[in-house]
Amino acid sequence: MKGVHLAFKYRHTAGSMSLNGRVAWPETLDVAGSTTNKALANHEPETGLGTCWPTIEVSAGVDAFVAVAPSPDAVGGPRIFVAAGQTRGVFCSVGDKVAWAPVPQATS
Template sequence: MALSGVHITCAYVGGRDGEITQGMLLVGALIWSRTMAAPGVTDAMVPGAGQFPNPPLADAIFEVRPSIDIYMAWGPSPDASKAMGIAPGTGRIFIPAGETRDVFANRGDRVAWVAA
């Protein structure tokens, strides 16, 4: 089945010891994933302390792959419809269809997207 919309994965990065090896960004532990057919904001967020059993000593990321050109924002209250902003989650990035983008995330962050 072909992807329709945007697939978003939230994960911790790094090896089993929580370290990134030789500058490579590798998914170490999957937290959650969503495939969203329509623009919006994820219902899940990067978990806080104590919400993920045995979290690795690593940073969280969002891995995003759209089937269409999109704008994406992330943060505590992201809004991808704004062209610019200065508060967390009010700026956005462009992701072309068929490309995968990885971005670092903080506890409590969500992803929002709109069609470009």
């Protein structure tokens, strides 16, 4: 993978356990840009697993800056770093999208 793979899902708490819910949508971005999908409502009523929070799981194929917001800017806005080969979970709000940009390579 030359970019990032994203999966929107819900994180549930049941007692002292934290569980991942079903994937509502996946999206792979091979080139820098933003998702067409948006984060969904703050509930997954059919599971009955208790309290849940919308999350976006980010798996990076390259070192990437990732932003999550209604109009995300992975170059100049608030962002996180996700190293190549790593996966990070990010809490999000309804209507949020994801953008990513490659980390510039150092030149010598």
